[in-house]
Amino acid sequence: MLKGKKILLGVTGGIAAYKAVDLVSRLVKGGAEIRIIMTKNACEFVTPLTLKAVSSSRVSVEMFDLNNPIEHIELADWADFTVIAPATADVIGKLAHGIADDLLTSTVLAIKKKILIVPAMNVNMYANTVVQNNIAIMIKRGFLFMEPESGRLACGYQGKGRFPDVNEILYYISSLVDYSRDLIGKKVMVTAGACREYFDPMRFMTNSSSGKMGLALARAAHIRGAEVELITASVTESIPHYLKPKSAVSAEQMFEACSETFPEMDLIFMTAAVTDYTFIEKHEQKVKKDNIDLQINMIRTKDVLQEMGNNKSKNQILVGFAAESDEIERNAGNKLVKKNLDFIVANDIAVSGKDETKVILINQIASEYLTGSKFDVANQIIDIVFEKNIVNCNMEDNDEMSK
Numbered sequence: 001m002l003k004g005k006k007i008l009l010g011v012t013g014g015i016a017a018y019k020a021v022d023l024v025s026r027l028v029k030g031g032a033e034i035r036i037i038m039t040k041n042a043c044e045f046v047t048p049l050t051l052k053a054v055s056s057s058r059v060s061v062e063m064f065d066l067n068n069p070i071e072h073i074e075l076a077d078w079a080d081f082t083v084i085a086p087a088t089a090d091v092i093g094k095l096a097h098g099i100a101d102d103l104l105t106s107t108v109l110a111i112k113k114k115i116l117i118v119p120a121m122n123v124n125m126y127a128n129t130v131v132q133n134n135i136a137i138m139i140k141r142g143f144l145f146m147e148p149e150s151g152r153l154a155c156g157y158q159g160k161g162r163f164p165d166v167n168e169i170l171y172y173i174s175s176l177v178d179y180s181r182d183l184i185g186k187k188v189m190v191t192a193g194a195c196r197e198y199f200d201p202m203r204f205m206t207n208s209s210s211g212k213m214g215l216a217l218a219r220a221a222h223i224r225g226a227e228v229e230l231i232t233a234s235v236t237e238s239i240p241h242y243l244k245p246k247s248a249v250s251a252e253q254m255f256e257a258c259s260e261t262f263p264e265m266d267l268i269f270m271t272a273a274v275t276d277y278t279f280i281e282k283h284e285q286k287v288k289k290d291n292i293d294l295q296i297n298m299i300r301t302k303d304v305l306q307e308m309g310n311n312k313s314k315n316q317i318l319v320g321f322a323a324e325s326d327e328i329e330r331n332a333g334n335k336l337v338k339k340n341l342d343f344i345v346a347n348d349i350a351v352s353g354k355d356e357t358k359v360i361l362i363n364q365i366a367s368e369y370l371t372g373s374k375f376d377v378a379n380q381i382i383d384i385v386f387e388k389n390i391v392n393c394n395m396e397d398n399d400e401m402s403k
C-alpha cells in the first residue's frame, strides 16, 4: 500500500517524462510522501516547477548545491522505495556500470532498498543487445524492472518501448513496496470473468462477474515473480500489457483451457464465473421472434473446478471462489469440501464489480476476513495460501520423520 510510504521518483530525459506528472499526482493521491530527482535532460521535456506544483514536495536537479552538499546521501537514506520512470537507455547504461555523474545516479549508488526501473524508449533502442545486457546486469544485482508496453511510439515506430499505463506502474509500486518477489519459480493459473453461453450469434446467457478479482490476483502474482497463465472469459477492465491471456468464453472452452493448463501449475485461482447451464440448441443465424411464447431447454455444463479438485496432485494448491447471497460462509464451506479444494474465497454478490471488497478465506480448519481494494486483498490471499502450504509441508515432513 502506498499510504505513508516515502517514495523517491527519478525522472530521466525521454519524451515519456511528461507522463511522470500523472504518476506523481497519482502517488500523492494514494497517500505516498514523495521526493523527486530530475536529470538535466528530463528538464528539456518537463519543468521542475510542474513536478513541484503537482507534488508539493522537493524536486532536485543539481548535484553540486552549496546549501546541501550531501543531498544524494540524504535522499538515499530517506526513501523506502525508489522508482525511475521513465528510465532512458542512458541512465540504464550508467546504473549497470556504476557511473555516478549526476544527482540521480549518485543517489542510486547509495540506496540499499528496492529500486524499480521503468524503461521507455524507441523499440530498436530497447531491443539493442547493449541495453538488454545492461538490464540483465541490473536484474542480477537486484534492481526490479517493469516491461514497457508495445504499441505506437512517439518516434512513429510501432513496437515495444512505450511507457506503461500509470495504473499499472502504481500496482507495481504498491505491491513491491510491501512484498518481495517471493513467487519466482512458481506457476500460477488464474481464471477470470463471466462465461457466456450463446443462444444465437447475438444473444447469450451470462452473469454479472466483472473479472476484477481474477485480474487483481494475476497482477499480484506476476509482480511477485510468478509465471502466470491467465484464462479470461468476459472481463470489464483492460488486461495489463505484461499478461498474455488465453480466451475461453463458454463453460466448455473454459473446461478445455483449464484441463490443458492445470496439470503444470503450482497454484490455481478459479475466480471465473462459469455458467452452470448451456443451451441444448444453438442457432447459427439470429432467431426471429414468433407470436407464441418461447421455451428454451438447457443442459448442465461441466463443473471445471470439481474436475480439477478430483484430479489435483498433492503439491498443487487449488483455490475456488464462491459468490453467495445468503449463508455465505456455510455455502462456501460446503463447496470447499465437495470440490476437494485447499481454500475457498467467499464473497457476497453485493460487492460484485466494485474495486473494494470484503471476503472470507476459508480452509478445512479456519477462516479469515480480508478487506481492502481487490489488489490488496489479492496480495493478502497469496500470502496466506502460500504460508498455509508451508505449514502443510512441515506437517508432512514431521509425519515422515515419525515413521
Ligand code: CTP
Residues within 6 Å of the ligand: 251, 270, 271, 272, 273, 274, 275, 276, 301, 302, 303, 304, 305, 306, 319, 320, 321, 322, 323, 324, 335
Ligand atoms: N465453477 C466451475 N465450473 C462450473 C461452476 C462453477 O469451475 N460449472 C467454479 C467457479 O469458478 C468457482 C466455484 O466453482 O470457483 C464456485 O462457483 P459458484 O458459482 O459460486 O458455485 P456453483 O458451484 O456453481 O454452485 P451454485 O451456483 O449452486 O452456488
